[in-house]
Amino acid sequence: MSSSVDTAIFVKPPTRVSAYLDWLQMLTGAGLIMFMWSHMVLVASVNIGPNVMNTIAYFFEATYMAQVGGPIIGATMLLHFILAARKIPYTSDAQGVIWRHARMLHHTDTWLWLIQAFTAMVILIMGSVHIWTVLTNLPITAAKSAMRVQGGFWGVFYLILLPMVELHVGIGFYRIGVKWGFIKRSGRKKFHRFENIWTGAFILIGLITIIRLWTLPIAGN
Amino acid sequence: MSRQLKFNIFRFNPEDPNSEPHTDTFMLEETPSLTLFIALNKIREEQDPSLMFDFACRMAICGSCGMVINGRPGLACKTLTVELPQEITLMPLPVFKLVGDLSVDTGTWFRATNTKIESWIHTDQEFDPEAIEERMENDLANSIFELERCIECGCCLASCGTANMRDDFVGAFALNRISRFIMDPRDKRTDPEYFDVVGTDQGIFGCMGLLACEDVCPREIPLQDQLGILRRKMAFQGLKNIFKPKEKGRHRRF
């Protein structure tokens, strides 16, 4: 590690910027978690029946919630990325430090952070592509989604994106809990286990949904 | 049959221009209740007198014997070899300046950080040596003492990913220390003044919640709980008077 020599000859005026940015990072993260949970419910509704999904999608478009909400979610993701990326080491030097550190420490939570930083990059790219594709092809229907998945490319695309998002969301949820003191020392183990089960369940529901779309007869839907 | 322990020990003497960082291996027979403190002394006495490491109290009180034990920062005097596998790898604590082999200079870092966060009671009361000591509620005294138990061993810093990446991060040690003063009614600093000290990315907002500090602290100080409380307190302090420009924290000098 390089050690910086303190050569500042002026006193930095105190600001509240760090506090605001930390609030925003947490709030955008929490907002995106809420969205992803709702998103899962909407998409998984196809498992009940394609018509259920179509009805819900129609509702969101008729009320213009998809047309307005979609870009807002995209912008929130971008803002969250800009805020959280402040924490990701940018130089290969610092990346090497955290990588060697994690390998030395054998510490689950430190690994979780590295997973979070890695999945973040994948989500940034694949999530943007996904949002673009869906919003430029409105309306959303079960038939269109099924067709996309059955094309093969998008099927594999979602099989990669799904675990990335669920891991990032699950770890992010856990981290907000411990960072902001909602989860105390005594509750940490339990919350951790709950989070693992929760994340696993979401990946499972997501997989079932992808399989359902992959096998859905397209004609007539 | 007692185990033959294999020690892989990091060796490097920055003072010696011919010294290169490398690992030396020592074998030692395990004896009952063997601690790393005893083991290292035996190795130095019987095998290599040039081995450098720090000890003073050998009972987890002075905080000098912090080192990385099979990847985890911990106190050598408190660690029994029976808890470890047959092969034991010892490295100096990262983050701090290396003195040589397993010995690091934690003192300079703690001194500088304590100065930076003004780690003393700020009061305008004259000290009267004749007066009876002021009373404090027992519960409050206990909860302050709970945080005061820190021995400045540096394990929290060495285990913290943030502190390893960024050398301006004050670490769980300093944040816990500030929590201790916030609790103490004798310290007359106000919340805006504490905010100026730790309401920054070098302070509580730099912490990413990796909780390695919580998991390695040999004194089991409730760092997770204190970091959470401090983040909430400082985050809300940051929102107060959100529409007024921030004055330079009227940093009172006592």
Ligand code: HEM
């Ligand atoms: C656009 C790509 C994204 C990037 C680059 C990104 C990056 C990150 C990083 C590096 C962290 C750790 C920050 C820290 O420890 O302080 C983080 C935290 C988090 N992320 Fe993301 N993220 C992205 C997208 C998302 C999405 C789509 C969601 C939710 C669906 C999400 C939810 C969260 C949550 C809840 C946290 C915890 C917040 C906190 O610790 O304050 N992120 N993100």
Ligand code: SF4
């Ligand atoms: S908080 Fe714990 S790990 Fe950190 S210096 Fe104090 S005693 Fe050591």
Ligand code: SF4
């Ligand atoms: S919680 Fe993590 S980032 Fe924060 S001080 Fe502890 S080890 Fe460092």
Ligand code: FES
């Ligand atoms: S020798 Fe004092 S803490 Fe280990």
